[in-house]
Amino acid sequence: MKTYNLALIPGDGIGVDVTDAAMKVLGAVAKGRFAFETTSFPWSCEYYLKHGRMMPEDGIETLRGFDAIYLGAVGWPATVPDSVSLHGLLLPIRKAFNQYANIRPHRLLAGVEGPLKAEGFDILCIRENTEGEYSGAGGRVHEGKDNEVAVETSVFTRAGVERILRFGFEQARSRRGHLTSVTKSNAQKYSMVFWDEVTRALAAEYPDVTVSHMHIDAMAAKMVMAPQDLDVVVASNLFGDILTDLGAAIQGGLGFAASANINPDRSAPSMFEPVHGSAPDIAGKNIANPIAAIWSVAQMLDHLGEAEASAAVLSAIEAATAKGIGIRPGLNTTDEITAAVIAALEA
Amino acid sequence: MKTYNLALIPGDGIGVDVTDAAMKVLGAVAKGRFAFETTSFPWSCEYYLKHGRMMPEDGIETLRGFDAIYLGAVGWPATVPDSVSLHGLLLPIRKAFNQYANIRPHRLLAGVEGPLKAEGFDILCIRENTEGEYSGAGGRVHEGKDNEVAVETSVFTRAGVERILRFGFEQARSRRGHLTSVTKSNAQKYSMVFWDEVTRALAAEYPDVTVSHMHIDAMAAKMVMAPQDLDVVVASNLFGDILTDLGAAIQGGLGFAASANINPDRSAPSMFEPVHGSAPDIAGKNIANPIAAIWSVAQMLDHLGEAEASAAVLSAIEAATAKGIGIRPGLNTTDEITAAVIAALEA
Numbered sequence: 001m002k003t004y005n006l007a008l009i010p011g012d013g014i015g016v017d018v019t020d021a022a023m024k025v026l027g028a029v030a031k032g033r034f035a036f037e038t039t040s041f042p043w044s045c046e047y048y049l050k051h052g053r054m055m056p057e058d059g060i061e062t063l064r065g066f067d068a069i070y071l072g073a074v075g076w077p078a079t080v081p082d083s084v085s086l087h088g089l090l091l092p093i094r095k096a097f098n099q100y101a102n103i104r105p106h107r108l109l110a111g112v113e114g115p116l117k118a119e120g121f122d123i124l125c126i127r128e129n130t131e132g133e134y135s136g137a138g139g140r141v142h143e144g145k146d147n148e149v150a151v152e153t154s155v156f157t158r159a160g161v162e163r164i165l166r167f168g169f170e171q172a173r174s175r176r177g178h179l180t181s182v183t184k185s186n187a188q189k190y191s192m193v194f195w196d197e198v199t200r201a202l203a204a205e206y207p208d209v210t211v212s213h214m215h216i217d218a219m220a221a222k223m224v225m226a227p228q229d230l231d232v233v234v235a236s237n238l239f240g241d242i243l244t245d246l247g248a249a250i251q252g253g254l255g256f257a258a259s260a261n262i263n264p265d266r267s268a269p270s271m272f273e274p275v276h277g278s279a280p281d282i283a284g285k286n287i288a289n290p291i292a293a294i295w296s297v298a299q300m301l302d303h304l305g306e307a308e309a310s311a312a313v314l315s316a317i318e319a320a321t322a323k324g325i326g327i328r329p330g331l332n333t334t335d336e337i338t339a340a341v342i343a344a345l346e347a
Numbered sequence: 348m349k350t351y352n353l354a355l356i357p358g359d360g361i362g363v364d365v366t367d368a369a370m371k372v373l374g375a376v377a378k379g380r381f382a383f384e385t386t387s388f389p390w391s392c393e394y395y396l397k398h399g400r401m402m403p404e405d406g407i408e409t410l411r412g413f414d415a416i417y418l419g420a421v422g423w424p425a426t427v428p429d430s431v432s433l434h435g436l437l438l439p440i441r442k443a444f445n446q447y448a449n450i451r452p453h454r455l456l457a458g459v460e461g462p463l464k465a466e467g468f469d470i471l472c473i474r475e476n477t478e479g480e481y482s483g484a485g486g487r488v489h490e491g492k493d494n495e496v497a498v499e500t501s502v503f504t505r506a507g508v509e510r511i512l513r514f515g516f517e518q519a520r521s522r523r524g525h526l527t528s529v530t531k532s533n534a535q536k537y538s539m540v541f542w543d544e545v546t547r548a549l550a551a552e553y554p555d556v557t558v559s560h561m562h563i564d565a566m567a568a569k570m571v572m573a574p575q576d577l578d579v580v581v582a583s584n585l586f587g588d589i590l591t592d593l594g595a596a597i598q599g600g601l602g603f604a605a606s607a608n609i610n611p612d613r614s615a616p617s618m619f620e621p622v623h624g625s626a627p628d629i630a631g632k633n634i635a636n637p638i639a640a641i642w643s644v645a646q647m648l649d650h651l652g653e654a655e656a657s658a659a660v661l662s663a664i665e666a667a668t669a670k671g672i673g674i675r676p677g678l679n680t681t682d683e684i685t686a687a688v689i690a691a692l693e694a
């Protein structure tokens with residue numbers, strides 16, 4: 001039996017609650033299939049308040065040896081500004097381990113009612129995860145003065161754009177053969193025109209994939225007006241961030257939105273985390289929806305090569321939601337939802 | 348009787364169709380109220396193909412003397428890249444005339460069914476219109492090579508951020524007293540942290556306005572999950588662009604989304620244009636929905652001080668849509684919808 005070494009970073013707020021739930025489900029699905037060991041790291045805003053940093057100086061090196069990283073959520077804005085907590089933990093991990101493909105599936109689980117009248121959609125968003133608008137390059141001049149100027153520079157490299165698009169083309173090939181590349185090349189004439197050019201060049205290598213180019217504004221509208229027309233969507237760091245929250249919304253809320261930060265060449269561990277944040281207002285109350293977190297476990301298993309276990313987790317989630325468990329906020333506790341998924345797994 | 352001098356730029360595609368419709372309605376509402384003269388400029392992609400530029404060198408100076416500018420739509424990507432046509436016409440006008448406040452109302456007109464289950468929302472989006480992510484600053488290094496890098500720099504000035512937020516606070520005061528400022532300060536630590544600081548400083552001057560800070564991703568989700576919670580929304584150039592297309596979507600489509608590019612200190616003309624683009628595929632077929640364009644006329648009248656005429660146009664639009672005219676694509680021709688609005692005006 002294979003043994004996986006997993007690093008856990010429960011993080012802040014409901015990150016802790018849902019990591020706990022996710023690990024219970026992992027324990028249940030592992031039975032008879034594989035073994036795993038977890039090492040939990042307390043890196044969080046609480047850690048920051050004690051140590052002045054979100055993780056130890058050698059945090060990245062510590063994580064490097066694991067087969068995968070599972071993260072709950074990061075952020076506690078009342079004590080640590082998000083710009084500090086995220087740049088100190090989540091974003092550096094994504095970059096350091098070249099987890100350049102952030103994969104987020106958007107569809108309605110059985111029994112879940114979304115805010116749209118439209119229902120039959122199945123979108124796979126692939127978000128560039130290491131550069132672009134989140135490069136962290138920029139500065140402020142004349143700080144605090146009337147003439148202050150703040151600049152923030154998006155940096156796109158050919159290698160960075162090419163690899164995420166290539167990943168998207170491969171995914172499209174394994175799904176319904178359609179890829180939508182999202183830019184804003186009518187207004188951002190350097191970065192986004194460049195992205196469009198790379199897309200066009202790659203499209204020639206994938207004649208079996210049909211390609212649409214859309215601007216981010218039109219795309220946001222499309223996700224609401226005609227989500228059923230979309231298959232694989234590839235977007236920059238910022239645009240992917242926006243579209244995947246929108247995707248979470250149309251699938252019924254952040255409680256259902258899973259996410260995998262993948263290093264496709266496996267030169268370093270990948271990281272799995274629900275899209276939702278730490279939700280301080282409901283933290284520790286046993287009411288957070290763990291479904292997104294559990295779905296992220298399914299993504300992790302798939303990445304580790306445990307396709308059958310991954311499918312079992314997804315079926316178990318839908319067996320629970322089909323019965324109405326966890327389909328609306330406040331309906332069930334975190335524990336109840338977790339138990340229902342485990343019961344379905346064991347049935 | 349007052350006489351208004353209006354510059355018309357019908358532009359490309361359905362821009363021509365809807366400008367025509369809008370001017371018919373303007374003619375009808377003017378009767379007995381005010382006079383107007385229009386001068387039409389053929390600046391468009393067709394013009395570009397003949398002259399190598401979207402407008403003459405003195406285009407901006409030519410427009411400066413008018414009381415207002417009315418624009419249909421710009422762009423014909425089959426012959427002129429959008430990055431050329433928009434940076435050659437629409438964007439320079441917004442910047443040159445300091446039309447820093449782009450105002451876009453989002454609500455369901457009577458009779459119109461949107462894609463959401465939610466119905467009772469009334470949002471006023473205020474988009475910064477002159478700087479930020481559309482500054483046009485950037486470049487490409489090692490062009491065409493493997494090591495190519497493209498950079499695009501967002502530039503935010505204190506004066507620019509302050510004036511748009513101040514405008515938003517004033518609007519909130521005249522509405523339901525709530526303002527949502529949209530940033531992404533957890534990931535863009537220079538520009539967006541700066542924007543948040545300016546918002547906080549101004550909030551102290553408007554104790555009667557309640558302020559929410561939201562990240563663009565969460566905000567996109569909110570527009571779909573709970574749009575009824577929103578009143579005035581203030582956002583940067585890019586974020587406002589995205590949110591207003593999303594706003595257009597939830598109000599039933601781009602055919603209903605009006606837009607005013609306002610210079611609040613009136614040192615130069617303001618410009619009015621529907622949010623939609625030139626839609627080459629349906630151009631000249633008498634099927635474009637002119638309601639967004641007509642609503643933009645109402646915004647223009649309001650700006651010119653013709654509040655009563657503005658209200659009359661809006662009521663006439665809703666009298667038509669309440670009867671089912673123009674509420675779905677393909678239901679009525681452009682002419683039929685225009686005639687129904689005029690009939691309601693004259694009734």
Ligand SMILES: CC(C)[C@H](C(=O)O)[C@@H](O)C(=O)O
Binds near residue numbers: 086275
């Ligand atoms: C917390 C934040 C920095 C993060 C992001 O924007 O990447 C989150 O919104 C996400 O989507 O994973």
Ligand SMILES: CC(C)[C@H](C(=O)O)[C@@H](O)C(=O)O
Binds near residue numbers: 187217588622
């Ligand atoms: C055409 C494009 C440059 C423009 C913009 O993004 O400003 C349009 O989308 C809009 O919203 O007015």
